[in-house]
Amino acid sequence: MKRAVLKYFTPAAAVFCAAGLILADAANAQSLGGFPIREPGAGSRPGAATPSKGKDGPMQIIVDVNGPGPYKTISKAVKDIGEGGVVYIMHGVYNETLTLNKSVFIQGDRGPGSGVEISAPMNTSCLTFAPKLATAHAVVANVQFKSKINSGAEACVDVQRGVFTLKESDVLGSGVRPAIKISGGTVMLEKNRISAGSEGIFIEQAHSLSQSFIIDNKILQNKVGVDIASGSRADVVIAGNEIFDNLDSGVKSSGYGAAKLIGNKIRNNKGSGVILDKYTKLSLVRYNEIVQNAGDGIAVPFGVNGLIENNDIVGNDGLAIFTRDGLEPKITNNFIDNNAGDKCSKRDRRKGRC
Numbered sequence: 001m002k003r004a005v006l007k008y009f010t011p012a013a014a015v016f017c018a019a020g021l022i023l024a025d026a027a028n029a030q031s032l033g034g035f036p037i038r039e040p041g042a043g044s045r046p047g048a049a050t051p052s053k054g055k056d057g058p059m060q061i062i063v064d065v066n067g068p069g070p071y072k073t074i075s076k077a078v079k080d081i082g083e084g085g086v087v088y089i090m091h092g093v094y095n096e097t098l099t100l101n102k103s104v105f106i107q108g109d110r111g112p113g114s115g116v117e118i119s120a121p122m123n124t125s126c127l128t129f130a131p132k133l134a135t136a137h138a139v140v141a142n143v144q145f146k147s148k149i150n151s152g153a154e155a156c157v158d159v160q161r162g163v164f165t166l167k168e169s170d171v172l173g174s175g176v177r178p179a180i181k182i183s184g185g186t187v188m189l190e191k192n193r194i195s196a197g198s199e200g201i202f203i204e205q206a207h208s209l210s211q212s213f214i215i216d217n218k219i220l221q222n223k224v225g226v227d228i229a230s231g232s233r234a235d236v237v238i239a240g241n242e243i244f245d246n247l248d249s250g251v252k253s254s255g256y257g258a259a260k261l262i263g264n265k266i267r268n269n270k271g272s273g274v275i276l277d278k279y280t281k282l283s284l285v286r287y288n289e290i291v292q293n294a295g296d297g298i299a300v301p302f303g304v305n306g307l308i309e310n311n312d313i314v315g316n317d318g319l320a321i322f323t324r325d326g327l328e329p330k331i332t333n334n335f336i337d338n339n340a341g342d343k344c345s346k347r348d349r350r351k352g353r354c
């Protein structure tokens with residue numbers, strides 16, 4: 001089978017650049033685990049340097065639920081940190097919910113230990129990003145988020161506006177709500193593990209200038225892996241992910257914006273691998289491996305514009321590509337093999353004969 005390799009991805013590079021800018025002011029700070037930090041009040045010790053401060057507060061804060069320092073909760077640190085500052089979280093379990101309303105970098109400790117876990121109280125989100133300014137940028141890295149089972153919260157991670165990056169983290173949903181919900185802003189999800197939601201990622205960005213970039217994640221054991229809702233008008237890039245073992249489809253796109261699926265491995269889902277549904281326009285499905293799903297490899301039940309090319313579509317229980325006559329996107333140069341539904345005609349399949 002052919003494999004696609006993504007050599008470049010400009011949005012990811014832009015996010016790393018932005019993170020670098022956030023950390024630039026901390027270049028002369030002390031270091032813990034290779035990350036620039038300085039404990040609040042460090043400058044009060046004889047001979048110590050004055051801690052970096054912004055106009056709204058300190059620019060570096062350490063949080064340690066098990067330590068002797070002044071910050072035991074992340075929420076208190078987020079409230080006190082200056083705009084664009086860094087909150088460094090030591091290992092431990094933090095039973096709280098976070099609301100971010102300004103630019104901030106939240107970094108979980110990368111050293112050996114139990115990791116950083118944020119466990120939300122019942123019926124609350126683990127993290128909500130709803131900044132006052134649409135230009136505010138939050139980066140959250142190396143944190144595990146857990147919703148309570150059957151929680152009534154909107155989502156474990158709820159992004160409402162602004163510029164938001166989540167990377168190298170674990171998001172465990174409640175089973176009945178999305179693990180991650182994106183309703184506005186510009187969002188980058190990179191190298192995360194996202195599971196146990198009604199949707200792994202649910203996108204309903206109504207503004208046509210919104211964007212989501214879903215890059216190099218593992219998205220598994222949700223009901224639907226990635227769901228772009230019918231009211232969404234954002235452009236969505238889904239690239240380099242593993243989307244597998246979900247209880248329904250791997251990716252479902254019903255939005256008006258452009259949906260680009262590039263270089264993903266979409267396998268062992270209990271529904272179709274990819275569904276390009278009712279309002280999807282300008283879709284691009286390229287260089288994906290879509291294998292061993294319980295439904296069709298790619299289903300286009302209502303007809304869409306776009307291009308399906310250079311995919312490996314193998315061993316699915318339905319058709320390799322299901323389309324309605326006369327309403328299909330351009331389909332070219334796909335490797336198709338051993339899909340059970342291809343053994344009978346489209347007409348027979350629609351009539352339930354096979």
